[in-house]
Amino acid sequence: MNIPFDISSIRKDFPILNEVVNGKQLVYFDNAATTQKPRVVLDAISGYYEHYNANIHRGIHHLAEKATSAFEQSRKRLQAFLNAQFSEEIIFTSGTTDGINLVAATYGRKFLKEGDEVIISTMEHHSNIVPWQMLCEEKGCILKVIPINDEGELLMDEYEKLLTERTKFVSVVHVSNSLGTINPVKEIIEKAHAVGAKVLLDGAQASSHLHLDVQDLDCDFYSLSLHKIYGPTGMGILYGKRDLLNAMPPYRGGGEMIKEVTFEKTTYNELPYKFEAGTPNIADVVAAKYAIDYVETLGKANIAAYENELLKYATEAVREIEGLKIIGQAKEKVSVLSFVIDGIHHQDIGVLLDQQGIAVRTGHHCTQPLMSRFNITGTSRASFAVYNTKEEINLLIKGLHKVKRMLG
Amino acid sequence: MTINEIQDELISDFELFDDWESKYEYIIDLGKQFPPLEEQYKTEDNIIKGCQSRVWLNAYMDGDLLKFEADSDAIIVRGLVSMLVKVLSGHTPEEIANADLYFMERIGLHQHLAQTRSNGLAAMLKQMKAYGFAYQAKSVNAE
């Protein structure tokens, strides 16, 4: 394959890749949990604190203006990243979880009533299960679940059967963190809209791998976390269609989200500030722009092509490990390789790989119902990012042979 | 042997190993040799909730001594569990409640105790001590 960029120079952008773990050079394959951060993002965070730390939208002094402008530039950058129509459709949150909770607690509480139905899927992260369960419990709504096949793909026929005029909301994951499956979200959205339901996509995993266009998808809400796109932790965005966001009540009360406060009555600020109560995570919002710039300079299509190459290589290579079974063999997948090995507990695999300096994720990946669907308690998961290499995959294979030998 | 004598013995056992592989191979062996907990004790009550591996702990009094039996579905945790049982089982509740466990740190395995969310070990140790306190209180009340 013709790699359109130089991996060794990309690796130099990520200082953490030089870490030595248990005496070995770090091999970081836990990118679906969080990606590492390039130097430009680290510099943006410290640059903010060193040069223009100030509270935003309030002061009229130089620093406050500079900080406010950087903050709002980030919003514009993320608007472009998602191809949202208006910048006020971009709400800063603390991450995917926060965004989903916001929608369930505001749109859900206001517009759903007893007997209404919410549809999620078997492969949801707990973040996209629990907020809806909480809402259903409170409002007397019913939660329905789209089943999947053994490859880890949604059963679209079953989805269609679940859709009725009682369906008011559909909230599904764009890309599964445990399986890597890319879901046919455009079709999901179209069919939901046909019965008048709104749709939220959990974009935590999709956003670093796939080209995003919320207008083309026509989703009503899209929630994502910057820490999975080479950006800072504890920071994310919720996209929502402007009309919907306007119709929703505020989520949290406090400073910034108000227009005028008296003890008798408060009027709320307009979008997006209505949903951004309190002093936000300014440094990380500012740095988010640099993460997105980094990704788009490399080119998302290039990143995806390279990651797919790594996935193909790894999928082929693990075949030589006897007793290994890949969990998640969807036709459309991102670079996530989840597997179990006969007779070996995933935690033992994780501990022994860690001793060799290889970081994989083991466990249920916050998708317990999905694990139950496969009759397992967890998997080992190697997930690849743009700075990973085939040589590292070779080390993983070698490491797995050692694990098998030691536990055999 | 006292709790500390057993700890010291384990520490010197581990001094024989100079690389991680032989150390972990030994722990895996301990895990394999550790007698499994009878199914009847693998109850919901006896389960220590860890995030990734399950650990069961059964406690009972044998005369004046508090004894433990345990199990885990992951082999390395099983080996570590066997060490905790070896050190703490068969002492008085008071000794167990007041024990200062330093062997994991000295052997260089303390990260397994620190990862409270990913295995049940730290929770198991806490539970063992809680049994110590509970039985200690019981025997005081009975007197």
Ligand SMILES: Cc1ncc(COP(=O)(O)O)c(C=O)c1O
């Ligand atoms: C699919 C999916 N949804 C939601 C989340 C939650 O993201 P965060 O913890 O950043 O809110 C994650 C990340 O763990 C994820 O992979």
